[in-house]
Amino acid sequence: MAAVGFGVVGVGTWGERHAATYAYRPEVELTLVCDLNEQRAREIAVQYGAQGWTTDYREVVEREDIQAVSVVTPDFAHREIAVAAAQAGKHVLCEKPLATTLEDCEAIIEAARQAGVKLMVDFHNRFNPPFLKMKRALEEGELGEPLMFYVRLNDTIFVPTQMLSWGGQSTVGWFLGSHAFDLIRWLSGAEVRRVYAVSRSVVLKQRGLDTPDFFQTTLELTNGATAQVENCWVVAETAPVVFDFKCELVATKGTMYADPSHHRMVQKYTPEEATYPDVIVFPEVYGKPTGFAIESINHFVDCVLHDREPLITGEDGLQATKIVLAMEESARTGQPVEVG
Numbered sequence: 467m468a469a470v471g472f473g474v475v476g477v478g479t480w481g482e483r484h485a486a487t488y489a490y491r492p493e494v495e496l497t498l499v500c501d502l503n504e505q506r507a508r509e510i511a512v513q514y515g516a517q518g519w520t521t522d523y524r525e526v527v528e529r530e531d532i533q534a535v536s537v538v539t540p541d542f543a544h545r546e547i548a549v550a551a552a553q554a555g556k557h558v559l560c561e562k563p564l565a566t567t568l569e570d571c572e573a574i575i576e577a578a579r580q581a582g583v584k585l586m587v588d589f590h591n592r593f594n595p596p597f598l599k600m601k602r603a604l605e606e607g608e609l610g611e612p613l614m615f616y617v618r619l620n621d622t623i624f625v626p627t628q629m630l631s632w633g634g635q636s637t638v639g640w641f642l643g644s645h646a647f648d649l650i651r652w653l654s655g656a657e658v659r660r661v662y663a664v665s666r667s668v669v670l671k672q673r674g675l676d677t678p679d680f681f682q683t684t685l686e687l688t689n690g691a692t693a694q695v696e697n698c699w700v701v702a703e704t705a706p707v708v709f710d711f712k713c714e715l716v717a718t719k720g721t722m723y724a725d726p727s728h729h730r731m732v733q734k735y736t737p738e739e740a741t742y743p744d745v746i747v748f749p750e751v752y753g754k755p756t757g758f759a760i761e762s763i764n765h766f767v768d769c770v771l772h773d774r775e776p777l778i779t780g781e782d783g784l785q786a787t788k789i790v791l792a793m794e795e796s797a798r799t800g801q802p803v804e805v806g
């Protein structure tokens with residue numbers, strides 16, 4: 467079988483992971499990578515053996531030998547590329563959040579529906595082994611019914627101030643909250659009905675970024691369960707891992723705790739720093755990209771190759787966006803917000 471052509475638009479920090487995953491799969495041809503930063507596009511194309519590079523996403527969507535496109539541009543810059551790719555008949559893997567407005571989400575979903583192409587949103591925690599254990603325990607009835615969740619997903623201040631050049635144009639709600647909300651929807655099997663949130667803007671504002679430091683959010687779910695969610699972008703840079711992820715579930719029969727960021731499976735101490743190197747997100751095994759973040763991208767590849775429906779849909783992306791919008795509105799108004 468001839469290799470199936472894939473393209474990646476946006477090859478910054480995370481787009482590189484998409485390119486690396488496609489490059490490793492023998493059934494896939496990494497045909498074209500695209501970035502507004504030409505030097506970055508060229509570097510990634512050379513490093514991962516892409517056929518070529520471009521700075522214009524239209525070249526990617528117009529290529530007849532490309533069947534699928536990853537959209538890995540900043541949070542607010544997914545719609546135009548995802549819609550154009552779907553309208554050109556390409557399957558689309560869109561990074562989370564699907565988009566930052568309901569109109570943008572709906573336009574992407576509608577373009578994919580009309581073109582009959584697959585649309586997946588990369589909420590890769592549905593492939594994260596600790597959370598799969600929780601999901602399995604719930605499905606098998608070991609825990610009973612969910613009562614309350616606690617989810618903490620925070621980043622050190624390195625992320626909005628140094629890693630992202632566009633931190634001030636997004637929020638920790640879009641960047642991390644969308645993951646947390648999708649995780650809760652998926653684990654609980656329920657929708658979010660009402661949101662209460664508070665946020666503060668102190669530290670990032672002093673650094674010249676017009677974006678909140680954190681949100682603390684309470685969710686009420688349609689099955690009666692509740693969730694407390696914490697998303698913060700100003701954790702001290704000396705933390706041993708750039709992100710801090712906890713998920714706790716108290717259910718009617720059982721309780722489960724997951725700590726996939728500070729699990730201390732590997733601890734490294736050098737004269738400069740103490741760190742817990744990654745062993746589950748995207749570790750390499752003799753050059754092969756592995757880890758749950760890669761499994762998510764591989765799932766999209768498998769869906770394209772074998773004509774299967776992705777486990778994570780555009781509708782999942784839309785629901786997460788609705789919750790982030792409700793969270794931001796609640797934090798702004800001081801009132802609870804119903805999620806439509």
Ligand SMILES: NC(=O)c1ccc[n+]([C@@H]2O[C@H](COP(=O)([O-])OP(=O)(O)OC[C@H]3O[C@@H](n4cnc5c(N)ncnc54)[C@H](O)[C@@H]3O)[C@@H](O)[C@H]2O)c1
Binds near residue numbers: 477480500503539589
């Ligand atoms: N699944 C995850 O856990 C995860 C992790 C990190 C980032 N992300 C998501 O991936 C997306 C990208 O994040 P990142 O951290 O890689 O950001 P980044 O800034 O490192 O990379 C984005 C790249 O997109 C390029 N770009 C912007 N507009 C473009 C356009 N119109 N055409 C072509 N290239 C364009 C930029 O030049 C940049 O290189 C975001 O939506 C982010 O939330 C997801």
